[in-house]
Amino acid sequence: MKTKTNNASVSKTPFTEKRPVLSVVIIELLLLVAMFMAGAYATIQQLSYTAPVLIAFIPISLVLIIFLTLKKSWGRYGFQSLSAIAPQNWIYYLPLVLALICVALNGFRSFTWKEALFFVFFTLMVGFVEETVYRGLILHILLRKKSVTAAVITSSLLFSVTHVLNMLSGQSVEDTVVQLVYALLTGAALALLIVKNRNIIPLIIYHFIHNLLQFLGQDGRGVSVWDYVVLGILLLHCVWLVLSLKKEPAIPRVSDATQEMA
Known part of the structure; x- marks a missing residue:
């Protein structure tokens, strides 16, 4: 009877928990394939530069909304009320405000x-x-089985790798390298913030405002001094967050933390 019970419990273990690394690789590959196919179609049809993202991300966003709703997993993946963030922890978002100003x-x-x-x-x-x-998704999956360090580094690297597709747009090597480092540091800072506060809403707001400022910015501009200032801010932000997290008690596994939030 014990063997049957154990086998049943193992079979009910989600695939993402049994194979976290493979799950993350699959998610990343699906996203890259969707972006590549959308880009190829937009190029053939001579559509605008925003078309590939629209073609790929509209269905992806609908799938995410349906998935999170059917699984009742919004809270599990960080969609919490802003009031859930401890008042003293709001200061850790200040570097993001400085980055937006730059x-x-x-x-x-x-x-x-x-x-x-x-x-x-x-x-x-x-x-x-x-x-x-x-x-x-990716950070949550990794935190269930891997250390915070491994989860943050992996999710940040994958976020940066996704931006390699911009090399195909004809921009300069310097612009591409800066963008990759920019994405890596941004990914690390945002991942560390969600580890600290378990809230994805401020990250979405930052990402939204940051991209909006860039799209409404000067046409065809290259890397500026302010871009390098932002890189410095993000690097110092990551160091600050790491030091802050080291002073805190050991962070519980995501599975335990999400059960408390449910």
Whole structure:
């Protein structure tokens, strides 16, 4: 009887828990394939530069919403009330505000209100999808079986790798390298923040505003001084968060933490 019970419990173990690394690889590959196919279609049809993301991310966002709703997993992946963040922990979001100010200092181009509304929708969708995938699904899966260090580094690397696709857009090597490092440090800072506060909402808001500022920024600009300032801010932010987390008690496994939040 004990053997049957043990076998039954093992069979009910989710695949993501039995094979966390493979699960993460599958999610990343599916996202990359979706982006590559959407990019190829947009190129053939000579669509706008935003078309590949729209083609790939609209169905992905719908799948995520349906999945989180049917599984009743919104809270598990960090969709918590902002009031759940401890008042003293709000200070750890200050570097993100400074980073946004630096991005805004790059300047803006002229745009119509229709363009602005489109980019609000576009960047909000991108923020939701990328944060839910990388700081939600992938980070959550890794934290169930791996250390915080391994989970943060892996999710950040995968987030950075996804931006390799931008090399195909014809931008310079310097722009691409800076963007990869930018994505790596951003991914690490945001992952550390969700480990600390277990809340994905501020991350989506930051991602949304950051991308919106960039899309409404100067056309065709290369890497600026402010971009390097942001890199410095993000690096110091990661160090600050790591030191802060080291002072805290051992962080419970995600499975235990989410049971408490449910």
